[in-house]
Amino acid sequence: MPDKEDRMQQILRMLLEMANGNFFFRLERSDREDNLEAMSVILNMLAEEIQESLVNQMHIRPRGTTKHIVQMCFLLDGQAIIKMTNQKACTILADTYSNIIDRPFESYLTKDSRDIWTRTWKRLNNKGGCDTSALLTFRTNENLLVSDNCYITSFKGIDNATKQTLVTIIHQTKGAYELEKELKKSIVNFKSNKQIPFKRDAGPKTSRPTLRSDDLNKIRNGQDFIMNNLEKDIPNLKDLALLLGTNEFKLKHGFKELYGVSVHQFLIRERLRKAKMLVQYSSIPLKTIAFMVGFKTNSYFSKTFSKKYGYTPSELRKKS
Amino acid sequence: MKSNHLENGYATYSIDDGIMHITYKTGVYIDLNAAVKIVEDRLSLQNDRPYPVLCDIHGVKAVDKSARDYLAIEGSVLVSAVAFIVKPPVSTWLSEFYLTANKPAVPTRAFTEPTEAKRFLNQFKNKRHP
Numbered sequence: 001m002p003d004k005e006d007r008m009q010q011i012l013r014m015l016l017e018m019a020n021g022n023f024f025f026r027l028e029r030s031d032r033e034d035n036l037e038a039m040s041v042i043l044n045m046l047a048e049e050i051q052e053s054l055v056n057q058m059h060i061r062p063r064g065t066t067k068h069i070v071q072m073c074f075l076l077d078g079q080a081i082i083k084m085t086n087q088k089a090c091t092i093l094a095d096t097y098s099n100i101i102d103r104p105f106e107s108y109l110t111k112d113s114r115d116i117w118t119r120t121w122k123r124l125n126n127k128g129g130c131d132t133s134a135l136l137t138f139r140t141n142e143n144l145l146v147s148d149n150c151y152i153t154s155f156k157g158i159d160n161a162t163k164q165t166l167v168t169i170i171h172q173t174k175g176a177y178e179l180e181k182e183l184k185k186s187i188v189n190f191k192s193n194k195q196i197p198f199k200r201d202a203g204p205k206t207s208r209p210t211l212r213s214d215d216l217n218k219i220r221n222g223q224d225f226i227m228n229n230l231e232k233d234i235p236n237l238k239d240l241a242l243l244l245g246t247n248e249f250k251l252k253h254g255f256k257e258l259y260g261v262s263v264h265q266f267l268i269r270e271r272l273r274k275a276k277m278l279v280q281y282s283s284i285p286l287k288t289i290a291f292m293v294g295f296k297t298n299s300y301f302s303k304t305f306s307k308k309y310g311y312t313p314s315e316l317r318k319k320s
Numbered sequence: 321m322k323s324n325h326l327e328n329g330y331a332t333y334s335i336d337d338g339i340m341h342i343t344y345k346t347g348v349y350i351d352l353n354a355a356v357k358i359v360e361d362r363l364s365l366q367n368d369r370p371y372p373v374l375c376d377i378h379g380v381k382a383v384d385k386s387a388r389d390y391l392a393i394e395g396s397v398l399v400s401a402v403a404f405i406v407k408p409p410v411s412t413w414l415s416e417f418y419l420t421a422n423k424p425a426v427p428t429r430a431f432t433e434p435t436e437a438k439r440f441l442n443q444f445k446n447k448r449h450p
Contacts, residue, residue, distance in 0.1 A: 038409040048385035281363035
C-alpha cells in the first residue's frame with residue numbers, strides 16, 4: 001500500500017497531467033479517511049467536470065469534424081500477451097515500447113478490471129471470432145488510472161490458425177455526445193441533436209455579446225432560477241434578464257453559449273426530465289404531472305413529451 | 321400494505337417519522353446505473369408522496385459525473401429537502417464538491433450530527449402525510 005509520500009507524488013503527477021491538458025487520468029482510491037484521500041476525491045471529480053465541460057464547449061462551438069480519437073490499441077496473441085501497441089499507449093502508460101511488448105495485457109489493469117478482463121477473455125475464447133466491449137481501468141507506470149471503454153475484436157491470423165485479438169480504446173473528444181447518447185438514451189435523454197444550435201454557423205454572422213465572468217455567473221443564476229421554479233411561469237426574457245441583473249441580449253446569447261439551447265428550450269427540456277421520472281416511477285395521474293412540472297394543458301404536455309422522447313407519457317406509464 | 325423498508329446493493333431505505341432514511345453501504349461506487357436504481361427504489365417506497373431525505377453517505381467511496389448529474393436532477397423528484405450525514409474528511413469534501421458543482425434542485429445541506437440533520441429536515445416534512 002503506498003505511503004503518504006507516494007500518494008502525494010501521485011497527486012502531483014495528476015496535477016501535472018491536468019496542466020498538460022490530460023483530464024482522463026484518475027487517482028486510485030483507498031479506504032483511508034485522511035485529507036490526502038479527500039483531495040483525491042476532489043481531484044478525480046474535478047478532472048471529470050473539466051473533461052465534460054471541454055466536450056460540451058466543443059459541441060456547442062464545433063471547430064472540426066474529428067469525433068473520436070484512438071487513444072491506445074493493443075494486438076494480443078492467443079495467450080493475451082501484448083504483441084504490438086501504439087506510441088500513444090506508451091505515452092499514456094508511461095512505459096517503453098520494449099517493456100510493454102511480451103507482457104500480459106492484464107498486467108496493466110487494476111484488480112477489478114482484471115476480473116472483468118478474465119471473464120471477457122473466456123467469453124471470446126468460447127465464441128471464437130467476435131466483437132465485444134468492456135469498461136476497463138488501466139494502471140500507468142506512474143500509478144495513475146485511466147478508465148475507458150475498450151472495444152475488443154478477436155480474429156484468426158493470416159495463417160488462419162493463430163488467434164489474435166485487437167483491443168482499441170477510443171477517447172471521446174469532439175461530438176462525444178453521440179456516444180453518450182447511445183449509452184444514456186433510455187435514461188437521461190437530453191443530448192438530442194435537435195437541441196444543438198449548429199444553424200448559427202450556416203447563416204450570416206450575427207453579433208454576439210462579449211461575456212465576462214460576472215455575465216456568466218448571472219446566466220448560471222438564471223439556470224438555477226429556472227431549475228428551482230420549473231412548475232411556475234417564468235418571467236419573459238426581458239424581465240428575467242432584469243431580475244438577474246443583466247440585459248435580454250446577453251441572457252439570450254449567453255444562455256445558448258453556456259447550455260447550447262435557448263432559455264425556453266431549456267425550460268421545456270428540464271420540465272420534461274422531471275415529468276419523465278414521475279411518469280416512469282410514480283402512479284400520479286398524468287394530468288397532475290403535467291401541472292406539477294408547469295404545463296398548462298395535458299394535451300400540450302403529451303405532445304411535447306412525445307416530440308422529445310418518441311413515445312407519449314401514457315405509453316411510458318403502461319410500460320413502467 | 322407496502323413495507324416501509326427496502327434494501328438494494330447500494331443502500332438501505334426506511335421511512336420513519338415522516339423522513340426517508342437512506343444509508344449507503346460501505347465502499348459503494350455510484351455510477352449512472354447505480355444512481356438510476358437508487359432513485360427508482362426510493363420512489364417505489366414513497367407511494368407518490370414527497371419526503372425530506374436523510375442520506376448517510378459516509379460509506380460512499382465515489383460518485384461519478386453522470387451519477388452526480390442524475391442524482392442532482394432526476395434524483396430530486398419527490399424530495400422536499402436533503403440532509404447528508406458525512407464524516408470528515410472524505411465524505412465531507414465529496415458532499416461539498418457535489419453541492420458546489422451540481423447545485424441540487426432542492427434544499428440540501430451536509431451535517432456530521434444526525435440530530436442536527438433531522439432538525440433541518442423537520443421544516444420540510446409533509447404535514448398532510450406524516
